[in-house]
Amino acid sequence: MSHSPTSHPRIVVIGGGNAGLSIAGRLHRARLGDITVIEPRTRHVYAPLQSHIAGGTARASQAVRPQADVIPPGVRWLRDEVFTVDPESRRVHLVSGGQLDYDQLIVAAGLRLAWESIPGLTEAMAAPEGISNYDYALAARASTVLRDLRGGTVVFTQPPEPASCGAAAQKPLYLACDWWRSIGVLDDIRVVLVLPDPVPFGIPSIDRELHRALERYGVEVHYSREVRSVDATARTLTIGHGDAEETIAYDVLHAVPPQRAPEWIAGSGLAADDDPHGFVDVDDETLQHRRYPDVWSLGDAATVATRRSGGAIRPQAKVLTANLRSALRGKAPTARYDGYSVVPFTVSRGTVVFAEFDRWGRPAPTIPFWRSLSRERRSTWIADRRVLPWVYWNLILRGLA
């Protein structure tokens, strides 16, 4: 199973999203081998902006670029989809019927949105009142539905972990409430939030800020509840906890579905047998596969023992690059990912609560000694809405940040 060193190792990256392009750009700049990214989509979407689209603070067109324009220079794009991986023979099988041999494989295939796992949810999202910031088209629909609403009940739901920046489910809620308040209709709208945990986030300093925002907007929060089913015709959803169940009628449903890894990862033997969600079984610090040392993973598809986010991918890409370099030189990986992650809560249309934390839920501010970034601030709004999108398109996707 061990890798025989070549001067130009064939490095295959599965997925050309945030993680795949960040690592491909970095590895190319580090001259670690010939890099091929396998990605079927022709459009690349900057997912964090979908929250702003849904909440009315960005246009849909601002979140999307042709995939061909964002592939890092020097990296080959294979427009295909992986069907399965054979890690024993170091071969990737493609949906087109082709195959690709690798010396090093990086799995960056993201998460799958499991809409079908809640009975009735797919049908509810096909109806005009079904919206979500987790889907590009449904986020675009959300922007007009939430903007034009003047009364009735709106239900927002957040799924349990694992999820891609799961608490981002709350971002459009605060943006919409601020909009309704500004035009004087907030009192006519019943805003319901269904959360999986007993607190809005899970870090006391952040929860204090979020509680304040939820109270300010008069949001009715149902804590420690899961969505069990939706009736799209009757426009009701059933939520529960243990044996207790409750049905809520809605006029608008903003739903975020449960999430899991793409099935072919477990089907290829790359997940741990005891992982019900099927993520790539890498060491959560070195990002190297626990059984196949030529396989690596980062981003939403990897087992990282922290909350998944785009912000988490930046340190992961640095660690993976250093460790892959060591492995190609026959050395043990020594760089370690500390579980840094981030959720920027847009608590109004001009302020953000910027939650940065490590694997243990301890605050981990990017700017040392400036812990108060986690308070509601205008400066972090500018970072989330203006600076980070620019950094994403121009630096992160090229492996420069």
Ligand SMILES: Cc1cc2nc3c(=O)[nH]c(=O)nc-3n(C[C@H](O)[C@H](O)[C@H](O)COP(=O)(O)OP(=O)(O)OC[C@H]3O[C@@H](n4cnc5c(N)ncnc54)[C@H](O)[C@@H]3O)c2cc1C
């Ligand atoms: C609505 C929303 C809001 C968010 N807000 C924030 C935020 O504010 N801050 C933050 O830091 N993070 C945020 N995130 C999380 C962030 O967007 C993700 O963590 C990040 O995009 C994960 O990158 P990834 O490359 O792992 O997965 P993705 O970006 O999903 O990319 C995976 C890629 O793999 C491809 N792929 C899948 N299967 C195959 C296959 N079989 N063969 C080949 N290619 C395949 C897919 O087509 C896709 O392009 C948000 C996410 C969402 C959905």
